[in-house]
Amino acid sequence: MSTPILSIRQGIKRYGSVHALDDVTLDVADGEFLTLLGPSGSGKTTLLSAIAGFIRLDEGSISLRSKDITKQPPEARDFGMVFQGYALFPTMTVAENVAFPLKVRKRPAKEIADRVAECLDLVQMGAFADRLPIQLSGGQQQRVALARALSFHPQVLLLDEPLSALDKKLRADLQWELKALHDRLGVTFIYVTHDQEEALSMSDRIVILKDGKIQQEGAPGDLYNKPRNAFVADFLGKSNFIDVTVTGREGDVLSCAADGAKFEVEAETPVEVGTKTKVALRPERLRLGAPGEEFLSAKVKQVSYLGERCQVIVTHDSLGELLLSCATWKTGITPKPDLPVSIGWDKDACVVLAPE
Amino acid sequence: MGRLNEKVSYWMLVAPALTIMIVFYILPVLGIWEIAFTEPTTGVDNFVKMAESSAVKTSFVLTFRVAAITTLGCLLLGYIVAYSISNFANKFTPLMLALVILPFWVSVLIRSFSWIVLLGRSGLVNDTLRDTGIIDSPLRLMHNEFGVLIAMIHVMLPFAILPMMTNMRGISDAYVKAARGLGASEWTAFWNVYFPQTIPGVMSGALLVFVLSLGFYVTPALLGGGRVLMISEYITYQIQEFLNWGLGSALSVGLLVATALVLLIASRFINLRSALLERK
Numbered sequence: 001m002s003t004p005i006l007s008i009r010q011g012i013k014r015y016g017s018v019h020a021l022d023d024v025t026l027d028v029a030d031g032e033f034l035t036l037l038g039p040s041g042s043g044k045t046t047l048l049s050a051i052a053g054f055i056r057l058d059e060g061s062i063s064l065r066s067k068d069i070t071k072q073p074p075e076a077r078d079f080g081m082v083f084q085g086y087a088l089f090p091t092m093t094v095a096e097n098v099a100f101p102l103k104v105r106k107r108p109a110k111e112i113a114d115r116v117a118e119c120l121d122l123v124q125m126g127a128f129a130d131r132l133p134i135q136l137s138g139g140q141q142q143r144v145a146l147a148r149a150l151s152f153h154p155q156v157l158l159l160d161e162p163l164s165a166l167d168k169k170l171r172a173d174l175q176w177e178l179k180a181l182h183d184r185l186g187v188t189f190i191y192v193t194h195d196q197e198e199a200l201s202m203s204d205r206i207v208i209l210k211d212g213k214i215q216q217e218g219a220p221g222d223l224y225n226k227p228r229n230a231f232v233a234d235f236l237g238k239s240n241f242i243d244v245t246v247t248g249r250e251g252d253v254l255s256c257a258a259d260g261a262k263f264e265v266e267a268e269t270p271v272e273v274g275t276k277t278k279v280a281l282r283p284e285r286l287r288l289g290a291p292g293e294e295f296l297s298a299k300v301k302q303v304s305y306l307g308e309r310c311q312v313i314v315t316h317d318s319l320g321e322l323l324l325s326c327a328t329w330k331t332g333i334t335p336k337p338d339l340p341v342s343i344g345w346d347k348d349a350c351v352v353l354a355p356e
Numbered sequence: 357m358g359r360l361n362e363k364v365s366y367w368m369l370v371a372p373a374l375t376i377m378i379v380f381y382i383l384p385v386l387g388i389w390e391i392a393f394t395e396p397t398t399g400v401d402n403f404v405k406m407a408e409s410s411a412v413k414t415s416f417v418l419t420f421r422v423a424a425i426t427t428l429g430c431l432l433l434g435y436i437v438a439y440s441i442s443n444f445a446n447k448f449t450p451l452m453l454a455l456v457i458l459p460f461w462v463s464v465l466i467r468s469f470s471w472i473v474l475l476g477r478s479g480l481v482n483d484t485l486r487d488t489g490i491i492d493s494p495l496r497l498m499h500n501e502f503g504v505l506i507a508m509i510h511v512m513l514p515f516a517i518l519p520m521m522t523n524m525r526g527i528s529d530a531y532v533k534a535a536r537g538l539g540a541s542e543w544t545a546f547w548n549v550y551f552p553q554t555i556p557g558v559m560s561g562a563l564l565v566f567v568l569s570l571g572f573y574v575t576p577a578l579l580g581g582g583r584v585l586m587i588s589e590y591i592t593y594q595i596q597e598f599l600n601w602g603l604g605s606a607l608s609v610g611l612l613v614a615t616a617l618v619l620l621i622a623s624r625f626i627n628l629r630s631a632l633l634e635r636k
Contacts, residue, residue, distance in 0.1 A: 052537055074536045087534035091552035100548070101538040152539065 003066065005030040005188050006051065006156060011060035013046055013212075020046040021057070022212035028156075029205075033182050033189045037199040038209035039235065045160060047209070048192045052158050053077050064155070075104075080154035080187075084161045086145040088133035094120070094144050095129040101152040119147040122181070139170045146178075150185070159191045163198060175201050196236050200224065208232050226268075229354050233280035240281040240322045242350075246271050253347060259318030261296055264347040271352060278353045283325035285349035288312065290333055294344030298322070300335045310335070314343055385612075388605045395602030402606035412590070412607065416614070419587040422504060422576065423569035427516075429509040430565045431558060434516035438557070441517075442524035456517050464511055468578040471507040472498060475579070499581030507579045512569060516561040523557025559626045563619075570615050587611050 004027035013021040021043050028034050036044040049055045051062060053074035061070045069077055080101075088097050095116050102112045120126045123143035133141055142162060149157055162178075163171045179202045182189050193199055199206050200220045207217040208231075216228045227233035230241055244265075248255035254265045256279065265279055287294055298314040301321065305328070312324045312335045324343065326335075333341065392402055406412050441452045459467060474480045475497035482494040497503055527550065535545035573588040580589070587607060594604035 054533060054537070074533075075539045075541055078539065079537065081534065081537040083530055083534050083537075085528075085530060087528070087530040089531060089535070089549050089552075091549075100535070100540070104535075104538070104540040104544050104548075148538065158537075 002029065004028055005032075005065060006190075007063045007066075008047075008051070009061045009063075011047070011050060011057050011062070013043075013050060013055065014058050019043075019212045021050065024060070024209075024212070024214055026207060026214065026217070028188060028190060031186050031188055033179070033191065033202060033204045035191045035193060035199040035203040035206045036209060037193060037196060037206050037236075039194055041211075042194075042209040043212035044192045044194075044209050046212070048158055048160055048190065051156075051190065052079055052081055078152075078154055080149035080152070080157040082142075082145045082149045082157070082159045082162045084164060086133075086141045086162075088141055088144055088148070090133055092132075093129065094125060094131050094133065094136070097133065097144060098148045098151050101148065105152060115151055119151045120144075122150070123147045138166050139174065142166065142174065146181070150187070154187065156188045156190060159189060161193055162191075164193070164195070171198070178202060200236070206236075208235065210235075226351060227280060227353065230278060230280065233351065233353060238283055238323060238325075240283065240286070241353075242279050242281060242319060244277060244279055246273050246275045246277065249273050254352070256350075261316065261318050263295065263345075263350075265350040265352060266348045267352045269352070278355075279350040280353055281322075281345060281350050283311065283323045285345050286322065286324040286326075287344050288314075288324055288326050288333065288335065289342045289344065291340050291342050294342035296344060297340065297342050300337055300339040300341055302337060303335050314341060316343070388608050391601055392605035392609045395605065402602045403610075405603060406606050406610060415585050415587050415590045416610075418501075418584065419570060422501065422508065422584070422586060423566050423572075425505055426508040426512055426569045427562050427566045429505065430512050430516035431520075431562055433509065434513055434520055434561060435554075435558065437513075438517050438520040438524055442521055442527075443529070453521075456514050456521075459511075459514060464574050465578075467511055468507055468575045471503070471510070471575075471579055475503050475506070498579050499583050501580075501584050503579040504576045504584045504586075507575045508569060508572065511572075511575055512565045515564045515568060519560040519564060520554065520557040523554055523560075527553050556626070559622075563622050563626070567615055567618060570618070571611060 006028040008024055008026045011021050011024040011026075012019065024043075024047060026047075036047055038044040046055065050057050053069075053072055053076075057070060061068055063069060064077065088094075089100065092100065098116045098119050099112050102115060107115075116129070117126065120129055123146050125140060125143050125147060128136065128140065128144075133144065136144065142165075145162070149159075159178075163174055166174065175198060178189075182202075191199075191202065203220055205217060206220055206223055208215045208223065210231055216223060216232045218226075223232060223236055227236065227239070230239075233239040233241070242258050244256040244258045246254050247257045247262075249271070252266050252268065254267050254271055256263055256265050271277065291297055296316055296319070298316040300312055301315050302313045304311045308328060309325050310328050312326065313321055314324055315321050322343065333339070335341065393400065395402070437452075437456070441449060441456075445452045472479070476482070477494045479497070481497060482491075485491045486494065497506075531549050531553070532545045535549040536542070540548065571588050572586065573592070576584055576586040577589045577592075580586070585593070588611070591604045591607045591611070594600040594607065
């Protein structure tokens, strides 16, 4: 990574005995779309608030382009911010809202007017300049909030669950737009969400938090395919977890045994023979076949039809229940409850997890 | 049929209160109007007398002035209290709220007498100032407009605080936070973002205090000591001292009309319904 635009070093924030942020160290690259992802209480909003300057870290430091800003008040940091619930000022029109950051920066009136028009056009809200926020729909308010946050050319845009109040369809549309806007403007986005789909679809990099600690960070594909621990494997998408004992090793390939079921796993990190560990297996990597076709025999327990895919819960004598996801358009067997089937997977489908 | 029953039961619910209002309030008020136009002679004599009297004019001007200054004082002090309770009190909120409401449990009469104890010639304030050598002879702190205003502001303060506080508690702290995040200083965030949102509360507090002050009797009568004759005391004088029922009633009608006018004018600028009923 070239010089990061924003660096957090050993950030700690305590509320009583609870660590809201526990030794967080993070670099944000210039122009990056970074997502802080985690369940509620994971510290993602605390981290964003610390970056924005609304809360002061107990320990550690934050720097912007190598300049220490740990003790700066929020207004001195020059970050754009889109709030959960938008926080558009209800007594101001759309245009006045967008002009606000420029007015407090005492820019000339002409420049303000031009920039407001430009920003409203950017989010396709030019026609609504004279409306009050209360007269807009949720999606429109979201766009205005975005225009307001961008109007003063901030170096970094902070977004706190900006889409969480919108319905699913609109959320999906705005995800595309946000991503396009990011690519067009080249501004660094730091985006907080608890929605893993949102994180996967937009981010250049995702940071997964739990209990104030960074669990793993990386590109969406890396995190999805190579989760480091069970929390990440379960939080980002769905996973089956199998407790295994490593019985043999040949290069990268481990032989694993789990209560009589034997299979092979490709591991990037070396694991000693005899180790007991946990592997994660994505539902879509499981194959479903007629009895005898794959290497483990099982029985269908339940089927859930989702349109383009269907999810199947199968039971195996020693592995217990496994979730399997298969395309519905594929010909072959049609899973039904109590149908005897066989299941299998490729040896690169399993990921060996580190203990949490 | 169901519709009709609903209407009947609605009226049954309203009837007791409505009856009491009609018998003990609306009819007597109409009686006052009647007296105003019939005592001692039928016609508008009383109103002509009222319009010609400079004493009445002085009293009306004084009443409006005292009400206006009281309102301003209450808004200024009340805004600070309401703001502190809404934004900083946290776990002390119930205690602070209790302290605001507590005076309602003590009669206005007692509260006004307490001010006499404090502000009188040899009251607490004067004695203290004299004992510490700051003054030689006692200050005139009451039996003048100053004393009336101090006590009026004290009595009216909760009526300003409560609507403003209700309004402020409904304002999310996200707005000020957003303003600061977008580059506004604390003061700019307050003045441009927070304050405009509190105007409905300020308006309803102002209206409440102003209208109540216009007809206030006890406090001005006690603290004014007969020298600060607000209109309600003037009416009492006419009726009790001079047995001049006609002029007294005409003055009441005048006060009622004046108050109605204030509300009418206010309604052109603020939404009375939300200001007085919904308290938002």
